[in-house]
Amino acid sequence: MAEFPFIRSDFPGAPFLMPSREFKPPEERTSPVTFFVLGLIMVAFTFWTVWDETFTRRPWKAIQKQFNAYEQGLAEKQLAEARQKSSARLAEIDKRIAGLAKNLAGDAELMRLTQGLDKQKIGTFEKAQEFGFAKAVYDQAFFEYQEAIRQGHDTTRERRHVEEARKELNRLQPIADKAEAALAEAEARVAAKRKTLTDLERERRDAGKDIGDLERRLAAIRARTYDVRQAVFREYDRNNFNEPTMRVDRCQTCHLAIDRAGFEKAPQPFRSHPQAGLYLNKHDPAAVGCTSCHGGQGTAITSVGKAHGYVEFWEDPLLKGPETQTKCRACHAQVFNIPGAPHLSRGISLVRELGCFGCHNIPATQDLRKAGPDLTRIQEKVQPGWLVSWIKRPRDYNPRTKMPFFSIGDQEALDLATFIWGAGQRKAPAEKPEGLNDPALIQQGKELFESAGCLGCHIRNEADLKLGEPVKGVDGRPLVYRNRDFGPSLGKVAQKVQPDWLIRWLKNPKAYWHETSMPSLRLSDAEAKAIAAHLLSLAPADPKAASAKLGGQAAYERGKKLVAKRGCFGCHAIPGTENLSKIGPDLSAFATKKKFELSFGNVVDIPKTWEAWTFAKIKNPKIYQTEREELLMPNFDLSDPEATAIRTLLRSMIPHSAPPSALAKMDDRQRRIEAGRRMIEKYNCVGCHVVENWGGDLLRRYPDPAQGPPLLNGEGAKVQPDWFFKFLRNVVILRPWLKVRMPSFQMPEEDAAALVDYFAALDDKLRPYVHFDRAAVPPAAAVAGKDLFQKAECLSCHGEFPPPQGQEPPTAPNLRFAKERLRPDWVLDWIRNPNRLQPGTKMPTFFPNAGLKVPVLKGARGEREGELWTYALDAAADPELQENQIVGLIIGGRTHVAKVKKVEGRKVTLTGLGDLGRTIGKAEIENHGDPIDPEVLGGDAYKQIEVLRDYLMLEEKFAPPAKAPAPRAQTPPARPRG
Template sequence: MKPQEPIPHNYSIRRLNMIFALSSLVLLAVTGLMVGYDYIRGWKWFQLEFMRMQQERISQEIGVAQAEENKQQLADLDAQDRKNEIELARHRDQYLSAQKELDAIEGDHYRADQDYRFVKANLDAQRYITEAAVVQHLPDAPQQQAEFERQTKHLADLQLTLQESTRKRDAAKANVDQWLKKIKDAEDKKKELTASVDLLNKQLGTVDMKPFSTNWILSQPLLDFVNPVIKIDQVVLNDLSIDMNYMSVPRVDRCQTCHRAIDTPGWESKTEAARLSKELQQKLDAYQIPQEKRKETEERIAQLKRIQDAPNDILNPWRTHPKLDLYVGSASVHPLLEYGCTVCHRGQDRATEFGRAGHTPASPRMEHRWAERTALSAGFFPLPRDFEQRHWGYEENEFIETPMYPRHYYEAGCIKCHSGQMGVDRGDDITKAEQTIEIYGCYACHKIANWRFTDLRKPGPDLGGIAEKTTPEWAFRWISEPHNFRATTRMPSFFYQRNMIDPNVVPPQERAHNVKLQDAEIHAIVSFLFDKSTHRPWSPPGAGDAARGKQLVGSVGCMGCHIDTEQVKDEKTGQIRLAKREDFPLERNYGFNLTGVGTKANPAWIYNWVKNPKAYYADAPMPSLRLTDQEAADVTAYLVTMQKPAFMNTPIRPPDAQAVHDLAKGYLINTLSDVEAEAKLRSMTQHDQLVYLGQRSIEKYGCYSCHNIKGFEGLKPIGTELTVEGSKALHLFDFGFMNDEQWKNEDGTTEHVIHTVPSWVYNKLRNPRIYDDRRTKVYNDKLKMPNFHLSPEEARRIAMVVVGLTKEKVAENRMAGRDARTRLIEEGRKRVSQHNCRACHVVDGRGRDSIASTIADANFLPPDLSPEGARAQSPFLFNFLKDPTVMKIRPWVSVRMPTFHFSDEEANTLVTFFAEAGKGQQFETSRGMNPPAQNVAIGKQVFTMMRCTQCHGTTPVNPENPPVPNTADSTSLAPNLTLARMRLRHEWISDWIRRPNEMINGTRMPTNFPRDAATGGFQSPLAMAIDTPPFAQYKATLLPLFNGDEKELKRTMGDAVALTDYLRDYIWSIGITQMRTAAPGETVPAIAMPQPSLPPPTAPALKSTRNQRGAAGNSGGPGR
């Protein structure tokens, strides 16, 4: 046979087969690698490790649950079981016969039940027939009626039979149960004992990864897509979307994939556990936890204690969120399922790898540690050593648009939703940070659209009258370096900074030239300001006594906003050193430091300023303390003694003509030719040149942003807009030569710039000129941001706000504080912040540190306003804010409530704020109520028995100037109670008497009705005392008031709520009802009781039979 002709091919089949074989092998290998790579992804390892940890913990818990005593109990129960069964076996006959009997009776019962039901159905039918027959007057109506009655009777009989049958059945059942019950009880008990272990065993099953367990099989490669045990965990947030420029996509947070226990309590670090257990214990002790939750809390504390005692600390990423009550926790205000993680923390929501998720190191040390890696951790999975050492193989990723906030800046994430609020509840850091921005006036140079305030004033004083206040020599030295005059000033340093004269970063020949140019600019600015200043004559003060002045400054309240020293004792070293702003509460930096004010300002100006700051410029933030002429003269005499002669000895170099010329020409040639500019300059005197250059320099440095300067109105602020600074991409920040570089700051500290936005901002704030280091720039192009000499902490806070200002928008319904009530409160809070009320008062639980730092005894401090809304009547508060002289509540307090000259709107805003924040009604009408005479009489006795008179006056006084209570030593006691009716809310009085220390911690008002430690209820000291001989006379007086009912009297004496209500009624009855007659032309109306008076309140505790209106009904208090 002829061999088959081979089919001609243009290619070699052999080779082709080879290629196919090879490529299929390669494909197979690649698929295998793919599956393999997917199988060992890093996050899977974290889940496995967490399962192991859970397994360990559950096994431990099982161990505890199966502890000896439980085992013993179980054994006992088993023994009981056996005994029961034996007994049952022994009485088997009886049991069986009982069962038989029950079965028989069950049958009878069923029959009886059926009969009853059928007859009942028939009866219903018969009812219709009968009714129809009666209505239609059918002839058989009487028969039908008779039939109906017969059936009714029959049914009644059957019902009786059924009831009897039921009773019999129940009895038989009980007979049977008697045998079974014992067995069943023992089983129930056993179940109860083993329930927790069963549950734990079930849980153990879910985390069991032993080879060939269900979980293990489900997790094998290629099987794991069916129903994986280890899988990506994610939260989809549709309304907190991510803006991808052209569309917004839902946020999908996968953080939980690795942070397994983030929302599960019990996996805290040891430090957190210690902090949390301490906090919870304190809350428990202070009765801040409701009764029904106390047990739960105690269990939680025990759990936290166990964590503290455990041998190993729990590491990240397996830790619980440290603030579970606030974030992530299902009962918190930001539950995980609604808010996710990246809304606050930022980072790449969908990423599941350490680097891609956008983790950002907080410090160079952290960065370098994170960057380390072992061969396996490089791309596959971490080894135990890696997470213990935090070696994550971290690499900076410039392409992540929203890297996470580093640890020190966490609260930056609050701004997104809380931007309109004056304080974030429990966000102390961000609250303080935003306050810092406002007190330094960052907003003046850097526009921040959507900042919570729209009406912020310029942070610096008006410079329109500078010549009235000080001299050009002082001004020159001040502008040159404000910190040489006052270490704590908020005026920043513009001149002779690092990028101009620092020998390490500027070449020597350039330095000398820069100094000349800077000199010229300062001279020019001073010349311009004094040239344009007004020259109003201020009347000089009379003779003043500096010693009295000093005493006044220390006592009337100046120290709330001002500081009078530059020397402080260092807490660490104990050495006296120069003060920093941070040594004082933030509110005390509101006004300037008084040291050197005598060198700075002339006496006539000081005198008029302290008397009426608004006369110098209308926008002045300082309120009036109502100083008399003499007091103002005394204060002036004292302030003038605060001199800094050394400052005025620093030499002033005269302006260099060439430098002035060059600088001025530099500006002129923007619009003129070189020749014209030269000609123009030749036509000007040196002074004119200086004034011209001054104007341009003020523009260059943006002085007008912070100060009102005539001629610069309406100019745009000088600095970069910060509205979305936190979203600016990393490559848009000019690091100069400062990437991963250390640098030394002027205060001797060493800082380190790392390549992250927060680090750039922080270092910029620490020294704004460092990014010019070693760069070659034209004089006018050099960085101009002035140096505020911020401490690390201050810089961190401000940087936190800056990185928190992002373009990420959240839906309106997610913004905090947008409901009407909260908006009203926020308006008030703005005023509180604007007028620095927290210098002297506690508002919303914060403040008063300023004034408290100079007055030790809390009794001489201005009041804590936390309960003000619930405490003060709105009309009183309104009038008091408008004119604080209407009432002196504690005449021994020397600090004066200043007159702020509030407009009606402002005063109303504040009143509304307090009322809303204190959950009080805006309008209180109780002032006109007259309590029943009987209540008053009882209250008076209680008042005497409780010895209230020992501290409180009860005789009417002049509200504007009540006498100081008579005491032997310097302390004074308590407010006169006749003022209460005009000032206090009716309901508040009794509440206050019951729990003063809970409302104002540390108050001198003693707790007279202490809480019972076990129940939390109030105890009354009179409960027992009323029967003792010393109280016999009171008892005799009181008995008739209780209609002789001694039992009722005793009960009332033990009832703290009733007693305090009687006390309130008594206090109400002695109150004055008229504040003061309105002087003609006075803006503040007098406050009086509303007319006509309203019906009296119902008596609080007495039964209605004794609830009579007082005969003295409307005669009012003795103050009339």
């Protein structure tokens, strides 16, 4: 029975089969409840689908609607203000128009003229039409004539038709022209009658122009449709096979006013881009997009979070705060100080300054030497006991040091010092200089230290950090970000160095370390000893440091392993470590690290983000260390802004840059400037000088700037490249009376050439050669120049040093270097107006008002004087001219030399001009200035300036004038200036 479960077993006998259900075909079956429920679900799902597609998945439509309402509100407000502002004026104009129109409506003469004009229009139209028909007939006849010629037919009949048509055309031509002239005359009469009304209507249109523009703007806003705004860019992204892929940006779908002015105070996302002049003028969103600079998920428009890239595993979320500057390096990798990116620029300078590249592979640091000093000859330099304490806690000796804290114990410090000391060698024998405690010698050294320029790079104590007032004109952006002292603090140098080494170092730093940035100040033995005595007197020496015993061979071996482990060789040259590799990870693609690739150790109170991990790591490198994982990165004691700056730089470390089409193009001038700025950083030029309106810290210590280092603004336009190159390689004393000294850097030729090119490029002087044709200077010009030179008493300031007995010492450079040092064209500009080239200079102005220009409104030809003419001119401002003064009249870029005949207020009469026409339009009067001697060269100050320059370029040795007055020089023949 088990085989037949459908057979009932409770009846005896034959098995009994259960009756089956009644079979119904599917088409006769019905399930109303099921289908009703399914129908309700389908209807609800359909409504939800439409709602989700229309509203939930398209929030940008609501944003565009809000923007339209916002802009419409602004426009309506502006329209109301414009109407209120113009209402009174428009009402007055409308009233005048209505009154005038009413008067003209009853003007019988105007009605007659208007009727005549209408008739004339009809008549002119008929005449023009008749002439047009005749021209069409002529054109057809001429075409048939040309066709007959091409077909080789007899052209007699066609030629006759052409002649007949031409005669008819010639007959109708004057008739049509006469009708046109009559029509123009009739229109002119009507226009003259209606001129006042026409002018009022034009005035009304002008007065209501803003209103009309706003009304049209409102109409355009109301007519807008909602749409997705996107831009597509090539090669900004790459796939796993390093192939370029397309990038789509839809950011402006919501940020509708990002490239429009007038929305600077609007709420986000309707606000204009900040500093649009700096960013958008050179970074068109249509060309480079938004995500290429700001990050985010450019294709996403279904939610703000997705659009900004705040979704899991999206590798490039929207950048905020200082990190917005990170993408600048993608296109501007060649620039270290990027305008508009101070955090990134400071991060670059910190990494270069602190020597992070010693342990890590970091792009754009290949041009730098090791950040720390060479330890090859350390036995000559430091006290062995000091070395141990320095390695253990560097900031105990110098709180401002670049040397980081390694968190090592006493034994490790001793082992490291033992190896470094033992690996080094001594080349110079030890000496014991005598007399370093002499108070007079110490005082002499103090004066030398403070006057020679040492404070441009070093400090001794906190008092040395106090500078004077900022140098006038230093208002530019930082040329070089300086985060630590360029040179070490010298307040405790007595505890560190051996006295004999210090004297040798001051005399010739490169004899000890050829890569040092420390220049030579060309000190004598006595001067070097005096400065050393002063520095050694600043703090008491530690007698135990010199006699301290280091470890033995076992400590040496342990120290060798520690040097390799800690990476000391990354910053210092240590014998025996030349072939060791960097110990830190490659940072060239650090920005692509995922958060699951970053070890947070046992730290639980730091957000699990790249930004938080990196900031904490920079601030406290051992924060993620565990009992099983030792971290070796030392602590640089960075401030929060410094850590943020370095993090900003690290955020820019991506494996590929922007496409070639987007990279910043640097021309030859820009490349020279950028290369020169690296030299400025390398040699700390701004520690003493003002360059590009920046720097001059040493100059701020001088109450009288004339006694400090000179400003180098405009140096490229001033000095000749050949002389400048030689000067940088071998310094020549230009101002021997100054106590501050230009150091001798003994810089390589390529560095000197880079600096010469840099200063020349700053002033657009890209040609490397300067030529002055001395043979072309007439002898009489040289004589006149010498005469003026003596009358101006130039040698009273530019004299010899030391001065002859009874004379004051010079206060300006010796002029015997002028012909080799200065550019001839610069000398002209300098003599003409020295204060314009160097504000505040002590150089007097010998030619007042030279170069001042006054626009001329109009002028007319006056009387004839022989072959020349006078011209009466109306100046636009007070010309500040005097009678008989020589001036230049500039017309169309050409200068005509003339003499002032009369000045009455702004009316100037010039004489000595050629025929320039009956009237003069746009022109300028250029004042040649007051001459030194009105009898020399006709009193033309420009000619006097020129011969003075010629004399400076020719003279070998300048001498004061003889006691007897020399005969006056004759006027040399004129020649072109410059």
